[in-house]
Amino acid sequence: MKQILLIFLVVASVAIAQDKDWWETANFYQIYPRSFKDSDGDGVGDLKGIISKLPYLKELGVTATWLSPILKSPQVDFGYDIQDFFNVDEIFGTNADLALMFSEAEKLGIKIIMDFVPNHTSDKHEWFIKSVERDPEYINYYVWHDGKPNPEGGRNLPPNNWQAVFATRAWTWNEKRGQYYLHQFAAGQPDLNFRNPKVVQAMKDVLSHWMTMGAAGFRIDAINHLFEVEDFRDEPLTGWTNDTNNYGYTHHYYTKDLDETYNMISEWRTLINKFNEDNPGNTRVLFTEAYANLTFTMKYYFDEAGKPRAHFPFNFLLIENLNENSSANEFKTKIDEWFAALPAGATSNWVLGNHDKPRFGSRYGTERIDGMLMLLLLLPGVAVTYNGDEIGMLDYRYGISWEDTVDPQACNTNDPVNFVWASRDPVRTPFQWDATENAGFSTANETWLPVNDNYRSLNLAAQREDEDSFFKYYQRLSTLRTNKVFQNGDFKSHAFNDKVFSFQRTYQNETYVVLINFGSAPYTVKVNDMGVNFPEKAEVVVGGSRSCNKAGDILDSNAITLKAYNAIVIMANSASAAVSSLIILIAGFLINRFFN
Incomplete structure (x- = not known):
C-alpha cells in the first residue's frame, strides 16, 4: 500500500523529462553505518539497523543512499582501512545482510551506492602481509622504498619529506621487509601501487564483484591520492608551519592530482559502461571524492577527447569555499563560477x-x-545529504573527551586540549531518532561514540509532530525538487544586497524563485529586479521552518519582506503554484499518515 501510494504521489505531482537517467536528478543520502541504527545492542550501528530504517529514507524523499565502508576492517580508520574487499565486517553483519539490504531497498525504489577505497588497504590485508614477505606475486603491490642513507649511520632515513594526512610522516619502516612503505593516511593504511597492472586488475575485480551483487555504483574515496611521482622528489615547503608532521608543511604537488589518477578513472568508467551494457537495467554509476581546486575537479568529468570519466565528482563548494560570513554576492560568485566551469553535458x-x-x-x-x-535541494543537479543534517543535527564538538576520542586524525595530534578541532568524532555521533535512552539509536549501556546531549529536544520523533520542523521542511523541499522545473529548468542567480541571495529556475514558461535571507535584519525585495517577468501577485510554494510565510500565501511581488533568516520559494504562475502547493501539502499529509 505504501509503495503504491508513493508511486501515485510522484506521478500525480510531477512531469519528469524522460531523457534524464535516474542519477542525474537523484536525492542521495549518506549513511555512516556505525552511527545510523544499532539492531543488536552492541552500541555500533549495523546493516540490519539500516534495513529497518529504509522506509524512513523513502518517507524523506531519498532516491539513493551511499554507505560509508562496511567491509572487513581492523577499524583503525573506521572502515577506510580494508582487510578484505569481498566480505562485510562482522561488526555490521554479513554478506547475506547486505544482499537483503539491496533487495529491500530495490522494493522501495532506493539505490545503494557503496564506498570504494582504492588508494590503500589495511596493513592486515593478505596482500600486504605477502608483500612484506616478498611473495613474488605481491612484492610490488605497495609502494616500498629503501630510504636515504643516514649520514650518522644506522637505519636509512625516510625517502623524502612527504607527510600523511593524519599528522605523521608518510613513511613507516617495516623491519621484516627492511624497507619503508608509503601511507598517505594512517600507518595502518599502506598505499597500493597502481603502477602495478596486477593491482589495477585486482581493484577492477572488486568493482565487478559488488556490481554483480547488486550495488548501483560507487563513491571513490580519496581518489586524488592514488598516484605519486616515480622519482620520490621532496615537495616544496609552504612556510605555513615548522611542524614536519603537519600536512600543511609542504605543497602536495607530487602526491596528489597527478594525470595518471584521471586515466585510472577512465579505465573504471570503461569497466562500468561494459557492465551496464552486459547487464541491462538501472545505470551503475561512479562518483569521486577529491578535495581539489576547480580545474582539477572538473577534469573528473571528461578526458581531453570528451570521453566520460566519473559520472560526477563531489562538489564541495558549500563546504570549502563558503561559510557563515559569506555575503550574498560571494554565494552568487562561487555558484556561478561552478556552473561556468561545468563541462557541456555534465551533471552538477x-x-x-x-x-x-x-x-x-x-x-x-x-x-x-x-x-x-x-540551496542543496533546489539548485540544478544531484543533492547529497549527510545523515542527520535533515533534522539539523549539530557537532558534539566539546562533548567528546580526549579519553573518548577515537578518530586517528585527532589522536595523532597527541594534544588533549586542541584535538577537538582536528577530530571528526563530533560529526559522527549517533543519529537522534527520539528522546529515549541513547536517542533511540541503541539499547547498549554505552555507544561507540557518545550521543549528543541535545537529543532530548533535537530528534526525529519530535520533528515528526511539528509542522515547522526541519524534517517537515526537508520533506516539502524534496517533494518540490521532483517538479519538472527543478529537474530540467534553467538557472539564474541574483544578490539583492549583502545578505539576500536568490535564484530562479525556469522551464517551459514556468518560473520558480528561491529567496534566502542569510542576514539578521529584514529586507524587502522586488522580484522583477532579478530580471524575471513576474506578475504582481506571487504565491508561496514552500516556506522555511522559521518563516512566517507558508504554502499558499499570496504576496506582492513588488514588495516581499524577508524577515531575518527567512527562506521561501515562490512561483510566477499563481494557478500552477496553487496546484504545486496543494500537491506538496497532500503528499506530506499522506506520507505522514501511512508512514507514522
Missing part, C-alpha cells in the same frame, strides 16, 4: 556535509539551515 551536484567535515548547521549556524537546505 551539491554537498553540504559528510563524515569528515563539521556539520553544516554548526558551520553556518542553525538560523541558516533553512536557506542552506534550499
Whole structure:
C-alpha cells in the first residue's frame, strides 16, 4: 500500500523529462553505518539497523543512499582501512545482510551506492602481509622504498619529506621487509601501487564483484591520492608551519592530482559502461571524492577527447569555499563560477556535509539551515545529504573527551586540549531518532561514540509532530525538487544586497524563485529586479521552518519582506503554484499518515 501510494504521489505531482537517467536528478543520502541504527545492542550501528530504517529514507524523499565502508576492517580508520574487499565486517553483519539490504531497498525504489577505497588497504590485508614477505606475486603491490642513507649511520632515513594526512610522516619502516612503505593516511593504511597492472586488475575485480551483487555504483574515496611521482622528489615547503608532521608543511604537488589518477578513472568508467551494457537495467554509476581546486575537479568529468570519466565528482563548494560570513554576492560568485566551469553535458551536484567535515548547521549556524537546505535541494543537479543534517543535527564538538576520542586524525595530534578541532568524532555521533535512552539509536549501556546531549529536544520523533520542523521542511523541499522545473529548468542567480541571495529556475514558461535571507535584519525585495517577468501577485510554494510565510500565501511581488533568516520559494504562475502547493501539502499529509 505504501509503495503504491508513493508511486501515485510522484506521478500525480510531477512531469519528469524522460531523457534524464535516474542519477542525474537523484536525492542521495549518506549513511555512516556505525552511527545510523544499532539492531543488536552492541552500541555500533549495523546493516540490519539500516534495513529497518529504509522506509524512513523513502518517507524523506531519498532516491539513493551511499554507505560509508562496511567491509572487513581492523577499524583503525573506521572502515577506510580494508582487510578484505569481498566480505562485510562482522561488526555490521554479513554478506547475506547486505544482499537483503539491496533487495529491500530495490522494493522501495532506493539505490545503494557503496564506498570504494582504492588508494590503500589495511596493513592486515593478505596482500600486504605477502608483500612484506616478498611473495613474488605481491612484492610490488605497495609502494616500498629503501630510504636515504643516514649520514650518522644506522637505519636509512625516510625517502623524502612527504607527510600523511593524519599528522605523521608518510613513511613507516617495516623491519621484516627492511624497507619503508608509503601511507598517505594512517600507518595502518599502506598505499597500493597502481603502477602495478596486477593491482589495477585486482581493484577492477572488486568493482565487478559488488556490481554483480547488486550495488548501483560507487563513491571513490580519496581518489586524488592514488598516484605519486616515480622519482620520490621532496615537495616544496609552504612556510605555513615548522611542524614536519603537519600536512600543511609542504605543497602536495607530487602526491596528489597527478594525470595518471584521471586515466585510472577512465579505465573504471570503461569497466562500468561494459557492465551496464552486459547487464541491462538501472545505470551503475561512479562518483569521486577529491578535495581539489576547480580545474582539477572538473577534469573528473571528461578526458581531453570528451570521453566520460566519473559520472560526477563531489562538489564541495558549500563546504570549502563558503561559510557563515559569506555575503550574498560571494554565494552568487562561487555558484556561478561552478556552473561556468561545468563541462557541456555534465551533471552538477551539491554537498553540504559528510563524515569528515563539521556539520553544516554548526558551520553556518542553525538560523541558516533553512536557506542552506534550499540551496542543496533546489539548485540544478544531484543533492547529497549527510545523515542527520535533515533534522539539523549539530557537532558534539566539546562533548567528546580526549579519553573518548577515537578518530586517528585527532589522536595523532597527541594534544588533549586542541584535538577537538582536528577530530571528526563530533560529526559522527549517533543519529537522534527520539528522546529515549541513547536517542533511540541503541539499547547498549554505552555507544561507540557518545550521543549528543541535545537529543532530548533535537530528534526525529519530535520533528515528526511539528509542522515547522526541519524534517517537515526537508520533506516539502524534496517533494518540490521532483517538479519538472527543478529537474530540467534553467538557472539564474541574483544578490539583492549583502545578505539576500536568490535564484530562479525556469522551464517551459514556468518560473520558480528561491529567496534566502542569510542576514539578521529584514529586507524587502522586488522580484522583477532579478530580471524575471513576474506578475504582481506571487504565491508561496514552500516556506522555511522559521518563516512566517507558508504554502499558499499570496504576496506582492513588488514588495516581499524577508524577515531575518527567512527562506521561501515562490512561483510566477499563481494557478500552477496553487496546484504545486496543494500537491506538496497532500503528499506530506499522506506520507505522514501511512508512514507514522
